[in-house]
Amino acid sequence: MSDRQMAILFLVPSVVIIGFLGVYPVIRTIFLSLFVKGTLSPKMGPFVGVSNLVNILKGHQFGRALLNSIIWTGGTVAFQFVFGLIFSLMLYKEFRGRNIMRSIIIFPYLIPVVVAVLVWRYMFNDLIGIVNYIFFLLGYRKSIGWLSDPNTAMFSAIMAGTWKYFPFMVICFLARLQTVSLELYDAAKVDGANWWQEFVHITFPIIKPVVMIVLLLRTIWMFNNYDFLALLTGGGPGFTTTTLPILVYKKIFAEFSMSGGAAIGVFMFLILYVIASLYLFLYERAEQELG
Amino acid sequence: MIYRSKKFRKKIKRFILIFFITLLTLIVAFPLFWMISNSFKPYQETYSYPPTFLPKVFTLLNYQELLDLTGFIIHYKNTLVVALTATFLAIIISCLGGYSLSKFRFRGKALLTRVSLVTYMTPTILLVIPFFEIWVRLKLVDTLFSLTVSSISFTLPFGLLLMRSYFQGIPVDLEEAALIDGATRFQAFCKVIFPQALPGVISTGLFTFIVVWQEYLYALVLINSEAKKTLTLSIADLMGQSAIYSWGMLMAAGVLMTAPVLIGFIFIEKQLIAGFNVGAIKG
Numbered sequence: 001m002s003d004r005q006m007a008i009l010f011l012v013p014s015v016v017i018i019g020f021l022g023v024y025p026v027i028r029t030i031f032l033s034l035f036v037k038g039t040l041s042p043k044m045g046p047f048v049g050v051s052n053l054v055n056i057l058k059g060h061q062f063g064r065a066l067l068n069s070i071i072w073t074g075g076t077v078a079f080q081f082v083f084g085l086i087f088s089l090m091l092y093k094e095f096r097g098r099n100i101m102r103s104i105i106i107f108p109y110l111i112p113v114v115v116a117v118l119v120w121r122y123m124f125n126d127l128i129g130i131v132n133y134i135f136f137l138l139g140y141r142k143s144i145g146w147l148s149d150p151n152t153a154m155f156s157a158i159m160a161g162t163w164k165y166f167p168f169m170v171i172c173f174l175a176r177l178q179t180v181s182l183e184l185y186d187a188a189k190v191d192g193a194n195w196w197q198e199f200v201h202i203t204f205p206i207i208k209p210v211v212m213i214v215l216l217l218r219t220i221w222m223f224n225n226y227d228f229l230a231l232l233t234g235g236g237p238g239f240t241t242t243t244l245p246i247l248v249y250k251k252i253f254a255e256f257s258m259s260g261g262a263a264i265g266v267f268m269f270l271i272l273y274v275i276a277s278l279y280l281f282l283y284e285r286a287e288q289e290l291g
Numbered sequence: 292m293i294y295r296s297k298k299f300r301k302k303i304k305r306f307i308l309i310f311f312i313t314l315l316t317l318i319v320a321f322p323l324f325w326m327i328s329n330s331f332k333p334y335q336e337t338y339s340y341p342p343t344f345l346p347k348v349f350t351l352l353n354y355q356e357l358l359d360l361t362g363f364i365i366h367y368k369n370t371l372v373v374a375l376t377a378t379f380l381a382i383i384i385s386c387l388g389g390y391s392l393s394k395f396r397f398r399g400k401a402l403l404t405r406v407s408l409v410t411y412m413t414p415t416i417l418l419v420i421p422f423f424e425i426w427v428r429l430k431l432v433d434t435l436f437s438l439t440v441s442s443i444s445f446t447l448p449f450g451l452l453l454m455r456s457y458f459q460g461i462p463v464d465l466e467e468a469a470l471i472d473g474a475t476r477f478q479a480f481c482k483v484i485f486p487q488a489l490p491g492v493i494s495t496g497l498f499t500f501i502v503v504w505q506e507y508l509y510a511l512v513l514i515n516s517e518a519k520k521t522l523t524l525s526i527a528d529l530m531g532q533s534a535i536y537s538w539g540m541l542m543a544a545g546v547l548m549t550a551p552v553l554i555g556f557i558f559i560e561k562q563l564i565a566g567f568n569v570g571a572i573k574g
Contacts, residue, residue, distance in 0.1 A: 003395065003476055004395070006391075006476055006477070010387035011391045011392070013387065013388065014387070014407075015388075018407050039423075042428075101316045107553070110552050110556055111323065111552070112505030114530075115526070117530075118541055119323075122329070123325065128342070128538075130325065133341055133342055224412070224415065230507070245414055248416045248417070253512070258420065265416075273412075283408065
């Protein structure tokens with residue numbers, strides 16, 4: 001067997017799976033959105049063109065879910081970035097106990113989603129939750145149903161989501177900061193730079209290429225995220241935390257409209273591919289920059 | 292004197308900084324602590340208000356009830372089977388593919404890399420549509436087999452890119468030396484290249500395991516019968532019951548589900564961090 005044949009043979013499983021994943025679903029989703037099709041019926045309904053897409057845009061659910069998606073994605077990514085930055089800036093200088101703290105910080109990211117949700121639901125409980133107890137100690141005596149009150153549900157979900165996913169940013173920033181020699185900071189100290197100047201002129205330029213990529217990746221993943229919110233609130237109360245992925249699921253498996261779900265999917269793809277092409281552009285540029 | 296007071300100020304600053312880091316770390320760790328603590332409290336104590344920090348009365352009853360009264364053991368076993376099989380397959384497929392991508396030139400290579408990057412961005416909720424259709428057509432809904440194969444799909448692009456970058460880092464000379472000694476490409480791959488790329492293999496494996504271990508959506512869509520449920524479904528069911536019978540029992544389930552991930556993490560922390568640096572795991 002020649003090298004060439006072997007190269008191709010080795011690639012077959014990957015190509016099959018990735019083709020099936022990267023290409024087929026897109027085509028199939030667009031295709032389905034042009035017909036009427038129920039989830040459980042094996043037969044394809046009549047061709048209706050873009051009327052599924054138009055109906056989705058006309059309905060009030062899509063706009064609301066899109067707004068929820070933007071709030072959820074923007075909120076979690078912003079908070080993750082802030083905490084990611086704070087922790088990585090604190091943890092990259094040497095001190096005793098640093099390694100153990102670093103490991104502890106990563107824990108939330110490794111904990112299974114359903115377990116994270118479980119603990120937060122317990123902590124957010126209106127009657128016995130520790131969050132209310134902390135507010136009680138601080139002098140606020142009303143019991144709040146953090147996840148069941150429409151006013152607080154999204155905010156609480158964003159907080160829990162931030163806790164679950166921020167360590168990813170810490171890991172990425174730390175990895176990048178590790179490549180800088182500490183001498184650079186010593187030199188800055190000698191020159192009399194304060195911590196803010198240090199941050200603006202040394203630290204931030206170093207992590208900048210990583211920041212862009214990490215922000216985009218997390219934006220994409222939080223936008224796509226189904227399981228965290230589905231398990232935490234199920235999209236409720238009411239419609240308050242129903243993001244686009246949850247809406248797709250509801251369309252397909254609660255309203256049994258495969259084509260309705262697919263139509264929302266088409267819009268999701270459109271939004272994602274704008275973000276994705278930006279990501280691809282930055283990824284390739286960063287690969288050059290980082291060597 | 293000035294010198295000493297400056298030094299003193301620096302020390303105070305450092306102390307305050309470390310104090311803050313410790314405080315914030317404890318806050319981050321708190322939910323985990325809270326879960327473990329409550330899993331050992333008796334029923335009444337998990338509902339007590341004000342809550343007790345550590346169990347006043349230590350009990351294993353929650354664990355016993357969980358294992359005796361629910362299908363937790365079966366679900367644990369199912370999840371292990373799915374996660375381990377998926378891990379094994381993902382390692383083999385991404386090693387072969389990554390090696391091929393790193394060592395040979397052929398048309399469409401850049402495209403394949405690009406497409407695997409793009410699959411990162413495809414929402415799992417939209418993959419469910421074609422997957423569900425296909426498994427229904429093949430009459431393989433409600434099997435661990437269909438769940439395993441579907442599960443490999445989300446970590447493969449990551450594994451492929453990760454392994455490619457590992458193989459690229461291995462000097463060509465090393466492989467050529469083996470080829471000159473009369474080894475075939477395949478032998479060279481197995482005996483020389485593969486051991487060199489072991490850290491990458493461990494990262495790929497661990498990531499696949501962690502992702503599949505906690506997977507929810509595919510299990511939700513594909514699995515119906517009680518005997519084939521995975522852990523996420525199991526815990527979601529317990530949580531979803533209109534009135535939660537016992538928070539302690541739920542916390543015990545959480546502890547048991549988290550245990551293998553944390554233990555694995557402690558053993559191979561270094562490789563895991565290395566893996567984060569090279570690529571990025573979907574989550």
